[in-house]
Amino acid sequence: MVKKLLLVFSILVLSLAGTGLWLKGLIPPPQNHQLLARTLPTDLGYLQQRPTENRGKILAVVTSADTMGSGGNPTGYELTELSRPYYVFTANGFQVEIASPAGGRPGAVIDKDDMGPFDYAFLNDPEAQRKVDNSTPVERVSAADYRGVFFVGGKGAMYDFPDNPAIQRLVRDFYSDGKLIGAVCHGPAALANVALENGEPLVAGRRVTGFTNEEELFLIPDARQVFPFLLEDGLRNSGAIFEPGPAYLAQVSIDGQLLTGQNPWSTWPLAEAMVAALGYQPVPRAITPAENTVEILLAYERQGIATAAERLRQIVAQKGDRVDRRLLAMHGVVAAMRGEFRKSVDIVRLAAQARRYD
Numbered sequence: 116m117v118k119k120l121l122l123v124f125s126i127l128v129l130s131l132a133g134t135g136l137w138l139k140g141l142i143p144p145p146q147n148h149q150l151l152a153r154t155l156p157t158d159l160g161y162l163q164q165r166p167t168e169n170r171g172k173i174l175a176v177v178t179s180a181d182t183m184g185s186g187g188n189p190t191g192y193e194l195t196e197l198s199r200p201y202y203v204f205t206a207n208g209f210q211v212e213i214a215s216p217a218g219g220r221p222g223a224v225i226d227k228d229d230m231g232p233f234d235y236a237f238l239n240d241p242e243a244q245r246k247v248d249n250s251t252p253v254e255r256v257s258a259a260d261y262r263g264v265f266f267v268g269g270k271g272a273m274y275d276f277p278d279n280p281a282i283q284r285l286v287r288d289f290y291s292d293g294k295l296i297g298a299v300c301h302g303p304a305a306l307a308n309v310a311l312e313n314g315e316p317l318v319a320g321r322r323v324t325g326f327t328n329e330e331e332l333f334l335i336p337d338a339r340q341v342f343p344f345l346l347e348d349g350l351r352n353s354g355a356i357f358e359p360g361p362a363y364l365a366q367v368s369i370d371g372q373l374l375t376g377q378n379p380w381s382t383w384p385l386a387e388a389m390v391a392a393l394g395y396q397p398v399p400r401a402i403t404p405a406e407n408t409v410e411i412l413l414a415y416e417r418q419g420i421a422t423a424a425e426r427l428r429q430i431v432a433q434k435g436d437r438v439d440r441r442l443l444a445m446h447g448v449v450a451a452m453r454g455e456f457r458k459s460v461d462i463v464r465l466a467a468q469a470r471r472y473d
Contacts, residue, residue: 148227153235174214179215189222206398208395223247253281254281266296268298273301276301295392298374301346320354324360360377361412365377407438443466
């Protein structure tokens with residue numbers, strides 16, 4: 116009996132080891148970041164489409180908070196949530212200026228795994244870096260100078276956006292002037308505590324989104340103790356109609372002047388939605404592999420594995436585009452960690468299909 120049990124155990128271990136190697140093979144090596152780090156704005160053909168007309172200015176507001184409360188963990192604004200809308204607005208004929216609560220150079224969160232050509236180009240862009248290094252204090256900004264405002268995400272925004280009088284005044288001014296107010300990920304913290312002249316919360320009865328409780332608590336289990344409040348809770352408590360999408364996938368909510376995005380994967384569509392809301396057709400942009408992957412995962416969430424697999428086939432066959440198998444793997448791991456094993460297996464199947472197309 117013992118020999119039989121040992122034999123079964125040995126077979127199981129070997130099977131798991133083989134499965135592990137197979138799964139590892141589904142994940143491609145990381146990008147060549149040394150090469151990507153040399154990207155310059157002039158390398159982005161997207162920017163060469165910029166219209167000759169000056170369509171006015173958009174203000175991007177980033178957090179000045181560089182630590183997470185009393186715990187002291189480093190934070191700041193998310194670089195990708197500034198660099199990508201910065202270039203979307205620029206490519207579509209707008210000038211972008213940068214402000215922060217304290218002014219000067221704010222701290223940035225740079226996650227190499229999330230970095231792409233636009234993000235490295237931003238770091239190598241002398242004009243963009245001059246604006247970041249010398250961000251204007253929000254208290255010195257006038258809404259009259261801009262066509263819209265974009266509140267950049269980053270966990271630091273939870274500390275210095277919600278109760279900042281200058282930010283609240285700025286949001287009220289943009290709103291009363293009928294101008295666009297955009298915010299992504301933790302950026303909607305700027306809207307949570309804003310009261311209009313009549314005393315009503317700005318977001319009361321308005322459809323908005325932002326980083327959800329589900330997303331926050333998965334990454335930081337003690338988030339309720341780390342942050343002054345959870346963003347979803349704060350918006351709901353102010354009367355907002357909060358619209359959560361699937362975790363870590365794109366979700367944009369539009370309600371009149373208010374345009375909000377749920378998380379980093381919502382940044383591209385949110386910025387382009389703002390361009391469209393300003394009355395312009397966004398200039399064509401090559402969709403990134405990560406965006407294709409998000410589209411496939413959204414198809415899975417809404418209609419199941421068969422639809423997602425077909426969408427994957429269509430994207431590769433019709434567009435000749437690629438998908439981000441590392442992002443697929445991340446979602447598969449998240450599903451497994453949450454006990455959603457059927458979903459995890461389905462995503463592994465999609466990753467295997469994507470590998471065959473590479």
